Amino acid sequence: MNAMTKISSASADSSATEVRFPNESIVVSSTDPRGVIQFANQTFCDVAGYSVDELLNAPHKIVRHPDMPKGVFYLLWDCLKSGMPVCTYVKNKTKSGGYYWVLAVVTQTENGFLSARIRPSTELFEATKEIYATLLDEEKRENLSPEQSSARLIEMLKDAGYPTLESYGIEALNLEFKARGIIAPDLSSSFLLMDELAEIISDMQGLVNSIEQGFERVRGEPVNLRILAGRLEGAGAALGTISQNYDAMAKEMHSLVGRLHDPENGSLVQMYSAVSQGRWSMQIAQLLNEAHGNIAPDDTATDGAVLLKEHHERLHQRSRARLIEISSIGKSIPDICRSLRRRINGLDVVKLLCKVESGRMRDVDSGLDGIIARLENFHDNTDRHLADLSAKASQVTQKGSAL
Template sequence: MPRIMNLETDPHDRFGDEVPFALHELFYSRTDPRGVIQAGNEIFRRVSGYDWSELIGAPHKIVRHPDTPKGVFRLLWDAIQKGHPMGAYVKNRAKNGGWYWVFAVLLPIDGGYLSVRLKPVSELSGRIQKFYSELSARERDETLDPEQSVAILRAQAEASGYASYTAFMAYALSLELAERDRQLRRAVDARTSMLGEMNEAMAKLTKEQIGLLRSFEALQSVPNNMRIVASRLEPSGGPVSAISENYKASSVVISERLRQFVAGRDNLCAQMAWQVARALFLLGCSRVLPEMNREFREEETHEKIDFAEERTLLAQLEVKGISDARAAMLSAADFAAQMTQQSRDIRRQMLGLDTIRVLGRVECGRMRDSSEGLSATIDQLDSFHDDIKSRLEAIMRLSEVVKHSLTRYLRLEQAAA
């Protein structure tokens, strides 16, 4: 499992008591594009402590708790405004000053946004609660703006082994769904288990990507070091100079290939990670929405809320979410296939560099006593080459795991349909 920050649970609260609600209960609310509440369910009304007359037409921030970092809301808002689903742990505040934690799933819809929220119970949720407490305190004490807070949140996701905050929240959602099923004594859902497996594979893939980039960057200085050594060994260093120039020239093509592969905003690894995270989050939503829809059948009618209309909307979103997730999974599978092929291509190109490296080792042996500096440089090349090839192998293997899991999930979905 990817490493999560070692944080304590149950932070001290500065306000009132926790407002209880049952594990099986789900919150629902729908807003207009400005975040003004248009509809909700009885659980939302009851736990928040407000009357419908106070909620309908009010901004959703009426339940915002100051212990939820501003950066969390900035991340949520940025995502849904761009048409992307997003999730987050959120601490809400009730009318009486009490508080309650939720994992919120937010979806953009025609005419606004929709949120379904569940009770977070995983081990991760406790750690995030402590992290939020510390970050919100920093926001106050250091007057951090939302963008600075966002940077800290993203760094936390990366430190936990994820390529993006979306990927981290997709992982969190899969954890919450699995633990919720366990505590409610529900049968293990194979699809939810697969979501967790794919998230872990993607986290490992991201780790290999970062390691590959670091080895690649370190490798760039070696040909220069070889030329410096060659200049000190003249005239016997003439062949070494030629070897270093050949190595540098041959590595230029690989350098560009590796940059496209692992560096920059639109690198192949990042594109695949984004598509997988989006697909996994949408698939997690497809678990939550039908349950929320079933809960609506027990809602009492209210003059300001047409619950039949809300049920229709949820059903439409469920169908759309599954379709969008399938499209994202197919795209991610295509990226996985590209990654496997490009890894193979780069590995073949590395064989050419290996040949030049061996020539350097031969020349080093010819010089004997005068080649101590050259020998150390060749040793560096040996180390970097081995590391790069090892990581390329790992990326190929993990890409195949992700592709296989995506394909297997699609088959499972088709069988269930």
């Protein structure tokens, strides 16, 4: 308990004392499926001020602080039940009526749940305290049910730039890790690789955006061709057909490109989510590994030590599985790019027909040359972007299988 500091707080309850534990300490507990404590490490006992016997078999709400909105726990259980890890800030109460803040990571184990908590220190933590205070106020004022409060919380997180609790948790753990500056040396190259993968996937997203913008820019050209065909009357009949062909082929290609980043099942979206989940699992694994290292030999926690070690290994495997997934999605993209590039050849043929028509109408200032030049430019750019996309996908496959 020597490294623990007690600080008088000027917050909600001025008599309450904040317990601040050292940066490197990790508060660990495990529970059964209903949240009844099965294991508590010495740090948990020291920070919360309970003996291990008082904590074992007690419901976890033994440390629940009244400043915590109900909606947070509703959402926590909702996510846990769906098998997702949860990472969020929690204010807890100590036995003597003080409090301590943690960033808690809770994951599912074979027999229940496991939570590892670190001392928070980031700006996101400060922002979250404000969100909780507003939510608690709304809960009381509007008499919100836990479910209604959790829906409000989701809205507030969205407003703060986090579309899901998962994206918020990933960011929170990432920021706290950075602030602590602790990355296990044997993992630093894995984190680096994950970051590189995320960057390549984001470049791929940029290329897909550029290709789509190209399609949007030339969308008007078939219409221009049709207008021209109308102006030329009988002489422009061929152009009318050419414009229809071009329009149909370009629309089909555009929709194929769009599928790459479809929010439901687009390859890029799946790869991005796999890389951030893989990184998250690896971070949680590191936390559990550190917590395992924290357990003193005389800690009452042999079971806990085994649990931490096993779960650490499981999360590592999960992280590796996500990388294999990224790698295999990456493998499918060069084929898609090849097929799209073949379609550009098709568009080129249609453009050539335009050129033939332009040659036949040498004496008429039809504006056809300008249309052809714009299509040519679009075909070249799209082909180049697709070649880059394919090369980046191969890089992802290669890097993803390197871990």
